[in-house]
Amino acid sequence: MRRAMRWMAWLGAAWLVCACGVSVAQEVLPPEIQRMLDLGPKGSLMVRATQGTKEGSSPGGAAISVQLMHRGQPIRQVNALLDENGMVMVTDVPVAIGVRPLVQIGFAGVTYQEFGPEMTAENPNASIDITVYDVTETEPTWRVAMRQAIASPGAQSVVVSETVVVENMGDRTWLGGPVDGRGNRTTVRLALPAGADRVNLDAGFHGWCCTAFEGGVLGVQMPLMPERVTFRYSYEVPVSGDRVALEFGSVAPTSALSVLVPENAGSASAIGLSAQGMQASEMGAMRVFAGQTEAGQSAGVVLTGLVSSRGNVIPMAERTGGGNWAKIGAGVGLALVVVLVIVVVSLKGR
Numbered sequence: 001m002r003r004a005m006r007w008m009a010w011l012g013a014a015w016l017v018c019a020c021g022v023s024v025a026q027e028v029l030p031p032e033i034q035r036m037l038d039l040g041p042k043g044s045l046m047v048r049a050t051q052g053t054k055e056g057s058s059p060g061g062a063a064i065s066v067q068l069m070h071r072g073q074p075i076r077q078v079n080a081l082l083d084e085n086g087m088v089m090v091t092d093v094p095v096a097i098g099v100r101p102l103v104q105i106g107f108a109g110v111t112y113q114e115f116g117p118e119m120t121a122e123n124p125n126a127s128i129d130i131t132v133y134d135v136t137e138t139e140p141t142w143r144v145a146m147r148q149a150i151a152s153p154g155a156q157s158v159v160v161s162e163t164v165v166v167e168n169m170g171d172r173t174w175l176g177g178p179v180d181g182r183g184n185r186t187t188v189r190l191a192l193p194a195g196a197d198r199v200n201l202d203a204g205f206h207g208w209c210c211t212a213f214e215g216g217v218l219g220v221q222m223p224l225m226p227e228r229v230t231f232r233y234s235y236e237v238p239v240s241g242d243r244v245a246l247e248f249g250s251v252a253p254t255s256a257l258s259v260l261v262p263e264n265a266g267s268a269s270a271i272g273l274s275a276q277g278m279q280a281s282e283m284g285a286m287r288v289f290a291g292q293t294e295a296g297q298s299a300g301v302v303l304t305g306l307v308s309s310r311g312n313v314i315p316m317a318e319r320t321g322g323g324n325w326a327k328i329g330a331g332v333g334l335a336l337v338v339v340l341v342i343v344v345v346s347l348k349g350r
Helices: 013-021 031-039 322-349
Strands: 009-011 042-051 063-070 073-081 087-094 100-107 110-115 125-132 142-154 157-168 188-191 197-203 211-214 217-220 228-238 243-250 254-262 267-271 274-281 284-293 298-304 306-309 312-315
Touching: 042 063, 042 100, 063 087, 073 087, 100 125, 110 125, 142 188, 142 243, 142 298, 157 243, 228 243, 243 254, 243 284, 254 274, 254 298, 267 284, 284 298
Parallel strands: 042 125, 142 254
Antiparallel strands: 009 110, 042 087, 063 073, 063 100, 100 110, 142 157, 157 228, 188 217, 188 243, 197 228, 211 217, 243 298, 254 284, 267 298, 274 284, 306 312
16 A cells, blocks of 8 residues: 555656656745744654665665645745664644655666655654665566556547556566657556547646657556556547457556456457456446466457547437438327327316
């Protein structure tokens, strides 16, 4: 659970602050709030760095930064160094208002960061353990532990939302492949369906400064730590004629791949997957296709029977044709006859 809280690592502490023009400037608080923090109750935060690499180097002496966050905004920053045991006690933490510490540790050229528990006047003292690792230039054994794609009709295309869990099964942080033209190194590489466009990064990324999308492959350009990390993103795949192919692949094996398709989204046929029945969701009943793939392979589904109507993709079965107009006309005629009969009966009764 503690590792799941760590949401990103960057190559270089200075890069974390400067990349993409992003800054972590402290929020300017009103003078009365500043005085309350200075004169109010104080707490302490124990920070400990643990080496996760077997026979790895000691994190002692590493620089740390503690951002005190209040309602998602940084209000104060404290810098310190770990002692020879990889520990440091940060004192005089203002807790007159609830703060949550965001701790960053720079080690072996990589910055690890994690949120600590909220600190208040009632609970002024806290501790946080962060695992750090030695780095490697060699690509480790890694896999896509879980990849789920949800497809839904959209304007002139099918919108796909993905959740991907990647696992580095080694005990060192991998810095990535060769340096590209932007000076970045790619670690995680995920192949999206052909024609995918308008990619939106939702969670697990650090924006497009540290992400690349080229040749249908989404590349994460951040160090890959020896643990699981989750990415969420979405994109659109255009409909060609009345069909669209949704195939998903990776340079690493995928242990669990699932594709969810709305029940009324035309016809669906699997590619390298097997039908797993139906599943309820917020979008209604979904057909589920699941399986796994080897490194370099892809699998997915093909949706057919989709047509474009008024700018939206709809199932072919829902398209209105001449036969439907005949049925509508017959229904209206029958309704008029029923109304006429009711009127006649009513008049006779009077």
